Amino acid sequence: MYKSAIFLLFIIVSTSNKCVIAENDEDTSTDLYVIEGKVFPWENGAPNGWQLMTHVMANGGEHYGFLREDGTFIISNVPSGSYIIEVVNPNCVYEPVRVEINSKGKFRARKVNLIQTSQVIQVPYPLKMRPLTPFRYFQVREQWRVTDFLFNPMVLMMILPLLLIMIIPKIMNDPETRKEMEQLNNFTNYNMPEMSEVITSFLSGGEKQKSKAVKAAKKRQ
C-alpha cells in the first residue's frame, strides 16, 4: 500500500512515466530517479548543432544528460539527494538550478544560492533552462578617438597648465590688472624695508587698499 502510494506520487511528479528503476528492495533510498528538463537555445542565431555542443551536468560531472534534437534531456540513475544541474555550453551562460529529490522521490527545483544555502526560491520542475546571456570572452579593442585623447588625464594635466600659461599673460596685459599688480609690487617693495613705515602706511592707507581689493574681486566676478 505504502509502496504504491510512493509509486503514484512518482508518476505524478515526473511527466513521462518511463523512469522507474525501483528495485524490489525494502530500502526505498536505493531507488534511482530521473531528472528531466529542457534547454532552450539562444534565440537569435543559435548555431546548427548547438545540441551537440551542449550537455547537462549534475554535481560537476557525477551524472550527465545529453540533449535530444528538441533540447529536452534526462539525467538517469540519480539516487535521492541534492544536485546542482548546470548546462554546459561554450557560447551561452545558463543559470544553474538545484534539484532536490527526497527519499520518497519527491522532486523540488530551486535557484542555486551558494551563500544562503537555506533560502528557497522555487523554480518549475521539469526544468526549463533558458540562456541568461551569451559568453563574452573577449575584451573590445580600444579604438583611437579624439575625445578619449583629450580627456586622458595626462593630456589634461599638460593642457591645463598650458592654457593657464597662455591666459595669465593675457590677463596681465589688461591695463587695470596691471595697475593693480604694480600697486601690489609697490606695496611689497616699499613696505618691506622699515617696520615703522609699514605700520604707518598700514594705519593710514588700510581702508583704501581694502576697498580696492574688494573692487578687484568684484571685477573678477
Place this chain on the structure above:
Amino acid sequence: MAPFVRSFRGNIHRFLIDVQILQYLIILIGLFNLSLCLYEDQVGKFDWKQNYVGKIKFASFDTVSAAKKIIVATEENVIAALNLKSGQILWRRVLEKGYAGQIRALGGVTDGDLVSVSGGVPAIVRAWDLATGHILHEWPIAEQNHDRIKDVKWHIKDGTLHHILPIYNSAVEVTSYDSKTGDKLKTRRVSAPFITQETECVLVAPYLACLKGDSSLAVLLLVHLFDTHSQPQSVTINTIFGAGAQGPYHLESVLGEEPIVSISADNNQRKRILLVGEVPVPIQRDIVGDATLYVVSVDNENILLETTYKNGAKIVASELLTSKSMPNISTSVTHNSLLSPTIIASVCPRQTKGVTCRHLLVSEDHSVALLQHNKLIWAREEALANIVAVEIIELPMSDRDQEIETEFDQKERDVLSMMFRRVGSQLKQAKTFLQSMLSFTPQQSNQRMDLVRDKFGLHKMIVLVTSTGKLYGIETRKGEIIWQLRVRGIRGFSKRSDAIILYVQRGSRHFPYPPQCALLAEDKQTGEGIVYTFNPITGQPLDGLVKLGYRIKQSMLLHVTTDDFLRGILIFDIRDKVHVYPKGATAIAASIAKNTYIFTADQTTGILSGYSLSYSTSQELISHKVWELLLSPKNQKITHVVSKNPIERVHSQGRVLSDRSVLYKYINPNLVTIVTEGVGHTHKNTLNLYLLDAVSGAMIFSIMHKRVRGPVHVVHSENWIVYSYFNEKSRRTEIASLELYEGKIQSNTTERQAFIFPAAIESMRETITEKGITSKHIIVALANGGILELPWMMVDPRRPINPEVREEGVIPYMPEIPIHMDAIINYNQSVFRVSGIHTSPSGLESTCLVFVHGLDLFYTRVAPSKTFDVLKEDFDYYLIVIVLAALLISSYITKKLASQKAQKQAWK
C-alpha cells in the same frame, strides 16, 4: 589682488589634490582591473587545442549513412565519429568519468542506429543519432545482480539489446529489450549447467562459447542463446587441434561479423579457429600465436585477416574455409605510428576497380591508423589522451648563435687557435651570406630551421610522457608533433597511481652538450626501476633503457651539476639504499650529502619518514632515518603530498602593510603539504591538512575540516597554500587559502580564509615566472570545460572582513569568488576531463606558459601582471611618431617666435 592670487594658488592646490586622487584612482583601477586582455583578434594566435578520444575499445565503419565515417567508443568513455578521409573528429560525446561512464557495448551501426551501453549498476542505454551525434533515447537497465555486471555480455542486433548473464551451475539468462524504448521484450533461460565461476566464456552471437577444463580433455561448449530447446554442443580440444596439443588453452572470439572463436594452445604458440554454427567447423590450420585475427566478408565470402608485426605490420588474407591465400587483399605496411597493431574494424566493399579494403588498426601504444589497400591514410596519436608527465624545455640556439658560442668557448685559451676559429667562422658566415645572395639552397641541417630559440623564449618544446610509455615532443607554436619515441616494457609506479617521473638533467643552454631528460619508471615484468635517457629536442635516445635492478621508493634531482652540466638523479630504493644516476655524479652527490635529505610517504602504511645522507663517505652514499611520523591509515588516508615547484623564485621577501611595517613571508623550501582524507565511520568526510618541514620533520601547521570531502586540489607556492574541497554541509565547492608569515613571538603565523567557488574544479596550478616578480595567478580547470585564470589576490587570506580595515592592494572580503567570463583563457575552446596543468616560465618575466592536458590538449600563455616588459601588440607607433614630430616642430617654431619677440622687445 592677493585674494585672487590666493584663490589661484588654492585652485592649483586643489587641482594637485585632484590629480593625486586621480592617480590613486588609476592605480586602484589598475589593481582591480583583473581581466585578462584577450582580444577577439588574438584567437589562435598564442593558443592551440587538440582533441582526442582515447584508446579505442569498440569501432565500426558506418557505411549506411550518406557521409561515411567511423564510429568509435573508447576507454576514456567517449563516443565519437571520425572522418573516414582525414581522421578528424566529426562529433564527440564525452560520457561520465570513470566507472560511471565506462562503455560496455556499442552496436547497431550496421542497422543505421547507434546504441551504447555504459556505466555501472544499473547501466544506461543510450541511442545516438549516427549523423549528428544527438541523443535519441536514454534508459537505464534494471540490473538484478549488482556484483556481476562484469560477467554480463551485451549483444545489440536489429534494434534489440540482449543482456546475457551466465548463472553458475544452471543456465544462461538472456533478457531482451527494445533498444529504443527500453521495453522488456523477453526473458529466456537457456540451460547450461556446466558454467562455473572459472569457466572462460566468450560471446559469439548467437552462441555463447565456453571452454571448460585445462588439460587435453578440455571441451568447448557452445550454447545457442536464442533457442531454449537446444542442447549445448560440445567440441573436444582434440577435434580442433588434433592430438598432442598442450594447455593452457585460451579462448577468444574473432572480431568481425561471423561467429568464430579462436583457441590458442601450447602457451600461446599457435592457435586454431572454429566456425561456430549448427555444426561447428574447425579449420585445420595452425595460425601463429601472436597474430591477431579478424574476419571480413568480401562478396559474401568470409576472409580471415591475420595481422602480425615484425618491423612493420603485415596483414595476410585467406579464405576462411579453404585457407586459400588472397594476395590482392594481403598488405604489409611499415609506418612510424604502427606498433603491434590489431584490426579493430574492417570493411571491404566492392567498387568498380575491384575490392578495396579499409582496416582500422589500433596499436599497442594506443595510436589509431586507417589503412586503405597498401597505404596508411591517416593516424591519430591517441596516447596523448593519457599524459602522465610533462616538461617544457627551451629550444637550442640557432646554428649561428652556436658558432658564436663555440667561438667564445672558455675552455680553450690559446690565442692562435682562437684566431683560426675566428677567421674560420667569419669565412663560413661570408659563405652563407654569399649563398643567400646567390639564392643557393641552404644545406640540409640536422635540425629543423624553425626549431630554434626565439628572442623572448616563448617558443619551446613540450616533452610529454604518456601512460603507454610513448614519449612525444611537441613544439609550442602550432602544437605540431616533432618527434615520438617508444619505450617498451615500462609502466608507471604502481604504488604512486601509475606515475612516471620525468627529470630534465641538462637543459639546452649548455652547448655543445646535448640537452638530456631522464625517465624513471618500473619494468613491466619485474617491477624494478628503470631509467631511460633521451634528448628532449630531437627525441634521440642517449643511454637507452637502463635496468636498475632494484625497486624505486623515492627519487630526486640533484641541484648541483657535474663538470659537463649534467644534474645527477638520486634514487632511493626500497631497502633504503641510495644510488646515483649516472654513476659519474656520485662524487658530486657525496660532496653535498651533508645537506641532503630525503623524504618518503607511504600511502598504505601512512608512515612519513625523513632520511639524512650526512653519514655518506665520498665513495658511498649512506642514509639514516632522522624522523618518522605516522598518520594512522585506520583514521586517514594520504591523498596528496605537495611540495613547491623547485624552480620557483620568490622575489619579494615581505609584505608591506598600511602602517608601513613589513610582514616577512615564511619561505621554507622544505615545506611540504600533506592532505589526508578521513576513513572509517567516525572520520568519514573529514579532511586534514598538515604542513611539514621535510628536513626536520617538524609539524608547522595542521588543520582539520569536518563535513568536507574531495575532490581535493592543492596548490603550494611561495608562502601560501590554496586548496579546494567540497563542503558537504553547505553542498558547495570551496577554496581555502593559507598564508605563513614569520611571527614576532613564535616562529611563524598563519593567516587563513575560505571562499565559495561557484563551479566544480578539475585541476589547479599556480603560474610561474622566471624571477617571481610577476604576481601569481592560479590556473583552475573547471568541470564545464573552461580554464579560469584566478588572481591570487582573490583568494588572499588577508582580505579584510571588516571593510574599514584597508590595506594597499587588498580587496575587502567577499564570500563568493566571482568567475569573470573574460578570465576564461580558453574562451569557447572547452577542454574536458582535465587531468593536469603544467606551467613554465618563458624568457619574458611577465609571461607564463600554460599547458593543459586531459582528453584534450590546450596550450596558451598568460601574463598575470599584463605584459609590462614588452610593448603591446596594438601599440600605436604612428601616434607616437606623430606626437614626437609635432613636439619637435612646435619647439622649433616657438624657439623662432620667442627669438622674434625678444628682438622686438630689444628694439623697443
